[in-house]
Amino acid sequence: MRQSPLFSGIIYIxxxxxxxxxxxxxxxxxxxxxxxxxxxxxxATFDFGSGIRMIMFHFKIKNIQKKKK
Structure with a gap:
């Protein structure tokens, strides 16, 4: 089972x-x-940057999935 980008982003933060x-x-x-x-x-700087990027990626995926429906 794969981790969601949101969970990974929270871990990075x-x-x-x-x-x-x-x-x-x-x-x-x-x-x-x-x-x-x-x-x-x-x-810490790299982790904050990666965390923010992963969280933004999560919402981008959710937005694309919502538009397909």
Whole structure:
């Protein structure tokens, strides 16, 4: 069984939030931006972008299916 793009998009958004929280905690703990913090922010950015794209794709598919009926 395949996952819907909506479910995948939500998972990506949750991962983006999680990576953002980890980055904030890392800066708070160390007091400066290090390599690991930048890596977490980059991963969060990619996850947010992918999540938004997947959610938009889900609604685009639903719209096309509705027009066919």
């Amino acid at each position: 949750v991962l983006g939030v999680l990576f953002t929280v980890f980055a904030i905690q890392d800066v708070t703990r160390n007091g400066e931006w290090g390599f690991f913090t930048y890596l977490l922010v980059i991963l």
